[in-house]
Amino acid sequence: MFAIVQAIGWPIWPLIIASIIALALIIERSASLRRPRIVPATLLQDVLSLHARRQVTPEVIAKLEQNSPLGRVLAAALRNERAPRDIAGEAVANAGSHVAHDLSRYLTLLGSIGSIAPLLGLLGTVVGMIEIFASQQAGSSPQQLAHGISIALYCTAFGIIVAVPAVLFYRHFRTRVEDMLVDMEDQAQRLLDTLYNERLMGRGG
DSSP, X not given: OHHHHHHHOGGGHHHHHHHHHHHHHHHHHHHHTOHHHHSOTTHHHHHHHHHHTTOOOHHHHHHHHHHOHHHHHHHHXXXXXXXXXXXXXXXXXXXXXXXXXXXXXXXHHHHHHHHHHHHHHHHHXXXXXXXXXXXXXXXXXXXXXXXXXXXHHHHHHHHHHHHHXXXXXXXXXXXXXXXXXXXXXXXXXXXXXXXXXXXXXXXXX
């Protein structure tokens, strides 16, 4: 493999760097975007139980906010428990937008690598073709001709090899983020509905 890299020369190095960055991003996002870490399964029920027992304090809300991205959204709802429904909804939406930004971190870079890698491969292909034409003008050296063709083919193939997993994981992570954001929005609305209904019942009583 190292011999191939040496034979191709500088056109392969941007692709190698892009592949290393893409691999690091895939590993980091795979670890960071685990559903139990983002949307703990029983967190909403725990919050509703604490609220029913009147055990929601500023300390509990602060701890909830640090628990997970879902906890951050639910904490925004609890902080605005006494506010009008539309204001509480705006606070939850604002917290959700910050969470969405955090969850989407590095995804744009990963998608960009998936888009740029074939172009880097094409650059190597062009360099290889230039060497082929140069060898023809210099007297058609078979060694230079073979070297130019190998650069063109290797760079094209390596660009595709880097691009395909980068694009696949980008779309996979993007779908995962969107699914979790929808889940968080649903749970936040359930909490707001519970808070609002209890407030109405309290007024009615």
